[in-house]
Amino acid sequence: MNAALRRLGDALLPDTPAGRTLAVGAGIDSLGTGMFFASFALYFIGVVGITANQIALATTLAGGLALLAPVPLGRLADRLGAGRFYVVLLLLRGIGYGCFALVSDFTTFLVLTVLLTAADRASSPIQQAVVTSVIGGRDRTRTMATIRAVRNVGLTAGFLLAGVVFATGRPAAFTALFVGNGISFLVVAAAVRYVLRRTGTVMLHRPSRAERDSLDTASPATTVRSPFRDWWFMVFTVGNGVLSLYDTVLIVLLPIWVIEYTSVPLAWVPVLMAVNTVLTVVLQVYVARFAEGTAAASRLLALAGVLMAVCCGLFALGQLSGTAVAIAAVFVAVVALSIAENVHSVAAWELSSELSPPPAVARYLGAFSLGMTGQKVVGPTLLVVVLLPTGLIAWPVLGATFGVAALVSRTAARRSLAERRRPSCVVAPHSTLEVKK
Template sequence: MPEDRNPGESGRTASGMLRRVTGRAGGFLLPDSRAGRTLVVGSFVDALGTGMFMSSATLYFVGVVGIAADRIAWASTLAGALALLAPVPLGRLADRFGPGRFYMVLLILRGLGYACYAFTTQFAPYLVLTMALTALDRASTPIQQAVVTVAVDGNDGTRTMASIRAVRNIGFTVGILLAGGVFAADSRPAFTALFLGNGLSFLVIAFTVRLALSRVAGQGARPPESAAGTELGASPVPSGGVRSPFRDGWFMLFTLANGILSLYDTVLLVLLPVWVMQYTDIPSAVVPLLMVVNTVLTVGLQIVIARHVDEPATAVRFLVVSGVLLAVSCGFFALAQGTTNTVLAVAMVLVATVVLTVAENLQSVAAWELSAVLAPKAARARYLGAFSLAFTGQKVIGPSLLVIALLPAGLLAWPLLATAFGCAAAVSGTSARRALAARVGQPPAVLPSPVAESPVEQT
């Protein structure tokens, strides 16, 4: 007969088990450095507010305010096109004033802008707000990466970026679920509170950035800058300044190739649903399940892969492998389209989604590492802004290219797309090696991670 337990003792045991489980989960998801963990917490708050806003804004402005749906869509398209190049000039300002300080200014401006949606009742101010905020949003991502390179030591920078992406997936999902309460309330004050809360969240994020950078400054553990004022091992910055990233041939070729690899995003979010509904006998209900598989795998894979990127040479190999896997996923999509057995088709699509997800995470982690290495310290935000154009560009061009031009080719579409991925993998690997060699005149295997040599930014 089992021994009776004291209820208080059982409660303490359960509480201890919960702390151990959450501690292990936090240890897996969060980076090692305190500054990195602080930035990840801020990113979770960001994603939480963004998930709530994105899932409710269109419903509010169409169903409550009364703006026509086609005008909302037109505003989004126009804002996206006009904001495409915003990361480059804003990145230049970030390099001039310091990425940490400038990023906090962007966060405050974004917070004010998103809060203003609560008081917007006409299309004209909605359009102005959408255009301004889209430009600020586009510029914030590469500048955030520049902040990470300043705030986080060593290879933990790539781990921090992976953690940020992982917790963003979680925060965005939680935000969408919380927005369901606003839908249920179906009242204007509830939407107003949501928009104001999203605006306030940016102030919280700005505080976490300030806290992370102040912790790094207080540690004073970074190696000082060399006499030339450059990173250890990097070429001295010319007296006339750093050249534009658009004049850096190998870097731009590397950027273009990564833009093609980044088409995995359009394949998953745009091409896959259309293809399932119009070109296969697979039930449409499978599509949301595939999205869940991708999201869940991404949360874990980002962290695991980032732990193994300890030098640029490894990142180059991961980048090439990602292109090969993307081509392989196209093969499984073709098999699914070619079979008349629905169960087999669903199985092939599931395998294709898993392979594509692995490739997606390999590519994103490798791209973070290499783009940071290749960006000169004096122009890091500007270079990262230029590099981000590849991903945002495929979001603009990708849907038309893949759905309108490629899908009508039938089964031939998949080998064509696989060839594009394979070529992009080869070009990205070659251009990255050449750009790395030109960057510091050393083989990629011995290049230091840029975040290990960045001086502490005083904010």
């Protein structure tokens, strides 16, 4: 039994001690997060007395206000150091989520939700910047894949553990859950701080004004462009956002479509969701090995587009067929989409890291994350309200959209990489960096 667990750990966890520590920390983080999100609505509606409409309003406002948060916070992380800033962000999130135990009115709930949503949105790209700084090389994408797989395990465990809180129904149990979630962030902050010190990641000296002037005099191309002025990078970001619509397809569109447009029994919806979760845990680390290098990652983008288009074709078949064929078609479609999701994720991590100039990694990754967060805002309306009512034609339209997005993303990534490799595009380290001793 111990040998089997050891082999499983070796297969799922990164090869480096630093990567393993970051992955375990991510699992602790997601365990607390899973418990919180599975139970917070029940607590604030049933115990505090906040209405469901107020919770929906707070969540919507927070999502809209926090949409652009990763960019300014990423810029701040580049100036202060991604590692240091990420530790501070984890500490603030831990305190903030712990404060939910003290909430007794809607105004406090709204303020906390807005602030923490902004911090959560910025946390993911800054975490990727930390992994890039600490791990680097070929283990960078594998570490990100491991973190995502471990997060899925942690979230699932957190959802199940939240059932204990539901069973008691006591306010004290919810308070302990909120405090425990806050403590999980503090544990992760300590783990990240340990990794930074253990790997020797240190802050580079910020050049003085005279040094910056000499750099500017030496070459006109010594400053880093804003990611919003980096044309090919932003095209890549938009294309990635369109490909990321698979997230809305799985979470929002699929249950509604199964209920209203197919003969598939409703009981199959949680099964299909579980298939996606299990495949993510099993495949995410495995497919990371195929994304080593920009050329390999670009090929994976094309594969992701093909798989997403195939998935749409199978959904169309499921909509046309009787119960038995529909179940089989939808099941295979979810498998194809889950593989595409994992393939796309590792390709996006590899390419976004390579396309981000070293002095502005967190800023660029923050801008890149807008594609994913943007589809979460417009995706449900676009797919469910606009596209789904068109009937069967929705699937070839969506499949073609995925295919074009994959082609555009791949082309934009290649153009951006070619542009960065030109001698005139060499960038000087004008801002604070983090390197290993």
